[in-house]
Amino acid sequence: QVQLVDAGGGLVQTGGSLRLSCAASGLTFSRFAMGWFRQAPGKEREFVAAINWSGGNPGYTDSVKGRFTISRDNAKNTVYLQMNSLKPEATAVYYCAARPFATWSREKITWAYWGQGTQVTVSS
Numbered sequence: 001q002v003q004l005v006d007a008g009g010g011l012v013q014t015g016g017s018l019r020l021s022c023a024a025s026g027l028t029f030s031r032f033a034m035g036w037f038r039q040a041p042g043k044e045r046e047f048v049a050a051i052n053w054s055g056g057n058p059g060y061t062d063s064v065k066g067r068f069t070i071s072r073d074n075a076k077n078t079v080y081l082q083m084n085s086l087k088p089e090a091t092a093v094y095y096c097a098a099r100p101f102a103t104w105s106r107e108k109i110t111w112a113y114w115g116q117g118t119q120v121t122v123s124s
Contacts (some may be wrong), residue, residue: 002026002113004096009118012086016122020081022096022115030054033104033114034072035111038092038120045095049081050104059104063089086122093117 008020020036035050039066049070051058058070069082079096097111105111 002098004098004113004115006094006096006118009094009120011121011123013123014086014088016086017082017084018086018120020083020094020096020118020120022079024077024079024098025034027098027100027113029077030074032098032100033102035097035099035104035112036070036079036081036094037097037108038090038094039090039117040092043092047106047108048094050099050106051079051103052104057103059106061106065078070116083120087124089122090122093119 001026012018023046033053035044036048038048039045047061049060049068051070051072055072067085070081096115098113099111
């Protein structure tokens with residue numbers, strides 16, 4: 001049984017930082033691309049960042065480039081999202097996702113497994 005457990009969300013002021021983590025079990029982690037998506041109230045779930053199964057070629061949505069960093073530790077079956085210089089528009093539930101391919105995609109329909117989500121709230 002595949003499980004992705006998201007953690008690390010919380011309430012932070014504008015300009016602050018948070019580090020999200022996602023611990024995976026029940027799958028061969030090093031054979032999955034990993035990603036982060038987010039969903040704000042009343043909006044569709046959107047792509048935030050992703051990384052290949054080898055840890056290479058990280059990709060980001062334009063609005064977070066230079067401020068967010070995705071990384072993974074295949075020995076710990078964990079993917080991280082370091083979020084710096086947070087803005088109120090980053091407020092959302094953040095979900096990690098796993099895709100059984102070497103490379104990632106921005107299309108959420110192509111991701112096979114999802115975490116339960118962790119709330120990030122950025123106050124102005």
